[in-house]
Amino acid sequence: MTDADLPAFRAALLDWYAAHGRDLPWRRTRDPYPIWVSEVMLQQTTVAAVVPYWERFLEAFPTVEALAAAPESAVLRLWEGLGYYSRARNLHAAAKAVVERGEWPRSVEGLRDLPGVGRYTAGAVASFAFGLPAPIVEANTLRLYARLLAYRGDPRSSAGQAALWDFAERILPPSPSESGESGSGVDPGLVNQAVMELGGTVCTVKEPRCGECPVSDWCGAFTTGLQSEIPLPKARPKITEVTEATVAVRRADGAVLVRQRDADERWAGLWDFPRFEPPSELTTNVPTLDARQPALPLGDGDTPLLAWLSTAVQEQTGVRCEVGAGLLEIRHGVTRYRIRLLCYGGTRLGGRLRSGATMRWIQPAALTDLPLSKTGRQFATRLADLSWEGDSP
DNA sequence: AAAACGGGGTG
């Protein structure tokens, strides 16, 4: 596509978008705050998954000031289930930075200085909220641009990224300041929304609907019949299998022991039951723990693991306990992991909570208010229905 | 350049 083609290309794109663009909630505003929240939530996350989270989040934190003033734990609780939790921590930190600063950065460079805002998100907020001619490349546009350019190399490589970002910049309408005159009158944010929408709904990964594409005339892949060869697929990571064990240690009053994950751990800031990855020789012979009531009577397969867990709980928390009931087994596939999580019940024997770590005894019903991981939430939810040896009446 | 990120939707 030559520069001479660009006005017609943009016109066809925008006509199509006006007729076929989805009415997504964050497209109804030019306020940087809700737009920024949506962009961070949408990082590596589908639109369908984000919509309900975005609605709840904006209701709880209607302004950047409200978000900045919130406890991190409340932010994480609203993020629970969305994954990639560093996004929530960065969002919270960035909100504080914006409030401290007194105003939003109004440039790509300024936006990129915010934690969790990279090249794409900065361009998105700059163009959608501020109407700046900032290019964007993300999953949808990577695919669209690679096909338009008939880019045969790896679009995720340095060279590929350079080519795509260059193209992303080239298709934007000239701004008034750049052209020195009145400008094109076309909103760069609208062009960016349109290319993403086209990539997301027409220029799809499998079986792109080129017959419905408003810009197929300018598409190198379509012209040469290479739609299914371009772009090259992303390398698939190898799946890692892991078996872990977690313990709900219960006190006489029914409260269970939880700890907040440290800043340098996975799930930083989230809460969790004491959780471990025991040596594999201790878990390979553990029979399946279906959720059952009463708790599974434990056999030879579990015994060495139970002793190990008892020691591990004491080392991690300071609490002495007897681990004595197989309660539940959770199988969970996430990103590149396939996890078998063995859930046990334990009874407190004595000991004090170690100082220096954030830990609490909490009634199972109150776990609703704490941010937990997916599997932590599953265990917590089932806990109300489970009872085991050592129960107080 | 590669790995981590521990979640969900879709066919």
Add this chain to the structure above:
DNA sequence: CACCCAGTTTT
């Protein structure tokens, strides 16, 4: 189950 998702940060 395989593959992908409006990426960013750390190693």
